[in-house]
Amino acid sequence: MVVVAKPAIEQFSVMKTCKPTTFFPGIPIIDLSKPDSKSLLVKACEEFGFFKVINHGVPTEFISKLETEAIKFFSLPLTEKEKAGPPDPIGYGNKSIGPNGDVGWVEYLLLPTNPEFNYQRFVSIFGGNPERFCCALNDYVSAVKKMGCEILELLADGLDIQPRNVFSKLLMDEHSDSVFRLNHYPPYPELQDMNGSNLIGFGEHTDPQIISVLRSNNTSGLQISLRDGNWISVPPDQNSFFINVGDSLQVMTNGKFKSVRHRVLANSLKSRVSMIYFGGPPLSELIAPLPSLMEGEDSLYKEFTWFEYKKSAYKSRLADNRLGLFEKVAAS
Numbered sequence: 001m002v003v004v005a006k007p008a009i010e011q012f013s014v015m016k017t018c019k020p021t022t023f024f025p026g027i028p029i030i031d032l033s034k035p036d037s038k039s040l041l042v043k044a045c046e047e048f049g050f051f052k053v054i055n056h057g058v059p060t061e062f063i064s065k066l067e068t069e070a071i072k073f074f075s076l077p078l079t080e081k082e083k084a085g086p087p088d089p090i091g092y093g094n095k096s097i098g099p100n101g102d103v104g105w106v107e108y109l110l111l112p113t114n115p116e117f118n119y120q121r122f123v124s125i126f127g128g129n130p131e132r133f134c135c136a137l138n139d140y141v142s143a144v145k146k147m148g149c150e151i152l153e154l155l156a157d158g159l160d161i162q163p164r165n166v167f168s169k170l171l172m173d174e175h176s177d178s179v180f181r182l183n184h185y186p187p188y189p190e191l192q193d194m195n196g197s198n199l200i201g202f203g204e205h206t207d208p209q210i211i212s213v214l215r216s217n218n219t220s221g222l223q224i225s226l227r228d229g230n231w232i233s234v235p236p237d238q239n240s241f242f243i244n245v246g247d248s249l250q251v252m253t254n255g256k257f258k259s260v261r262h263r264v265l266a267n268s269l270k271s272r273v274s275m276i277y278f279g280g281p282p283l284s285e286l287i288a289p290l291p292s293l294m295e296g297e298d299s300l301y302k303e304f305t306w307f308e309y310k311k312s313a314y315k316s317r318l319a320d321n322r323l324g325l326f327e328k329v330a331a332s
Contacts, residue, residue: 050224201264206247
């Protein structure tokens with residue numbers, strides 16, 4: 001079992017719930033092998049900004065190898081894990097999320113997706129031999145990036161825009177600013193005595209990038225916010241992937257697709273381990289609505305580069321409406 005030193009509960013956000021968590025049955029499940037997947041993907045991005053994909057083509061072996069390495073890492077003593085931190089932003093973090101005061105019942109490892117990255121910083125924690133971890137990471141990231149690009153190309157097909165790599169080329173670019181995150185949410189047994197309260201593992205937020213590809217073990221905790229503001233729990237599924245629309249894709253579609261607000265609640269009995277690929281554009285990329293989607297409409301957003309948005313996003317708190325600063329104010 002992974003053990004994390006427990007600080008005072010007062011540091012964390014505790015949330016009262018009126019009834020036990022129930023799973024929402026209506027989350028879109030999309031079979032990537034089916035010919036109707038492109039239209040279903042578009043519908044899911046418009047209505048939820050979130051969906052589950054099956055028949056995704058990512059080898060089970062890649063998933064299990066990286067999860068094994070992640071569990072190995074998170075099982076190390078805290079003093080050993082801290083040798084890979086603090087996050088700058090790459091590296092190990094524990095409970096503090098970002099530089100602006102957000103905290104959660106989580107520890108994490110934030111990593112680049114560049115296979116050329118020098119992992120010397122992590123040599124001591126991998127017993128002087130980080131190659132096994134690096135191999136598992138690179139195999140997994142390569143496979144989920146390919147799947148993410150396939151989804152983005154199907155979305156372009158579904159929107160009837162050319163070229164079909166208009167979104168995916170940003171992830172494939174050698175200067176793509178993508179990152180990878182391993183999260184571990186330790187169990188919090190005291191929750192059973194807290195009268196229906198929940199402990200926030202990772203506070204509500206949207207992802208600033210184009211697309212996020214999430215996979216977790218079979219432990220619940222992930223919730224998404226519906227358009228009406230209600231929060232729903234996502235049934236865990238260790239064999240499938242969950243896709244989040246990011247803020248950048250919302251802008252590129254001029255608000256047609258919506259980035260999904262989501263959060264993670266701690267589990268009283270079981271550890272949750274999640275692995276997320278955040279597909280981002282190059283830092284210099286101009287993020288703006290695609291002309292082919294405008295149809296005579298005005299842009300809802302001011303022009304900005306990914307570097308500008310990223311810099312702004314990381315100065316904000318998790319729950320802030322990060323896109324708010326970049327929205328055009330309608331003339332009254």
